[in-house]
Amino acid sequence: MSIVLEIHDLLVRLDQKIVLDIETLTVETGEILAVVGPNGAGKSTLLQVIARLLKPERGVISFNGSHGTGETDTQYRRHMGLVLQEPLLLDTTVLDNVATGLRFRQLPRIEIKQRAETWLKRFGIEHLRNRPACKLSGGEAKRVSLARAFALQPDLLLLDEPFSALDSPTRASLLDDLKSILTETNTTTIFITHDLKEATSLGDRIAVILNGKLLQCGTPEEIYSYPKDAEVRSFLGLDAR
């Protein structure tokens, strides 16, 4: 498998405080990397840096083998799809929302419509296509925001806690759907969560970030069987065993 994303010597400082310090991290094609850590660990900061929404103090981020020097930030971001914690839908219909990123890329109208319709169906929300986004439930809105990102057919999908603020049944149903879609499409994904169950369920590998430091990265089995140190062990809740 080839490497889609490679991070070296990354340091992010906000208000004089180091919020992220990663020596090296790679993501391979088709892989789902679950990034776990408590609130404020630096997980979302990592996603923003990868999406060039935040400039690091230093570090090299190589995407698809290139440092992206020949591309503008917009061109670079158009290889990706981003889903933030809140659905952040626009004040228009569901169909228009799913088509938003495609319109940014100025694709032909027919293709935009086809792709938007396809992903509405895939997420089981085609019956909502003409509904205003403001009239959706929390779960429906999350589905729309995921469909909006998948419709872009990104080389790298960035998911920042997409199941936050959902009740358990809605969360479980969406997690199942997302898992099958990710497997089916083989989409390379970085998935941020503080929920270890979600990370284990979705992630091919898990990266543990605590206090801005990437402490361990490996398969769920590796992480749970051989936690690197007491901090990781404690975060995984293995202390009590």
Next chain:
Amino acid sequence: MDLFRTIFSDPEVWQITVLSLKLSGLGTLFSLLIGLPVGTLLAYAKFPGRSFFMGIVNAGMGLPPVVVGLAVAMLLWRSGPLGSLRLIYTPSAIVIAQTVIAAPVVTGLTAAALQQLNPRLRLQLLGLGASQTQVILHMWWEARLPLLAALMAGFGSVISEVGASMMVGGNIRYQTRVLTTAIVLETSKGQFDFAIGLSVLLLTVTFLINLTLTWVQQRGAKQ
């Protein structure tokens, strides 16, 4: 009723009304062209002195029209820095003064409208591959209802002002006489009936325009 019949059948009154709407419409349009981008910059850009500029804009929202009139008159006066343009006592001078009056209103309300949006929406749009221009256009769309309120406030501030129009326009018959300056003139002549008639006309025109904009705004809110 006779008074209103006399007023409405007077072609000069209609000429004054049309000129008022034209000049205030242009003043509002130019203030939008200035206020939308500057307000957006103040809402999103980070630069030293941003709060200071914001304070100036907010203070400018209450700028007395006579002070604007005085400043513009001094600029356009024959011996003034822009005197060679020969704009004093022309409709263009009124448009310039009204733009100066409305621009801070539109700018301040635009910045406030955009700052009320979720700041993460901008990140989300960028994360979906939007260019900076596409982000701004979408943020304007999301804030369209308060932006319409900014438009109404801007128009309201210029259609109703008299000081600046009087000072830089000179209230010249058939050239720079607008509804507000005509009301002042008629009052000074003791023609209270005529002044009241013109006031009713001014209020009706302002009301109808704002009613239309409010209808557009509330229709958007319902959708």
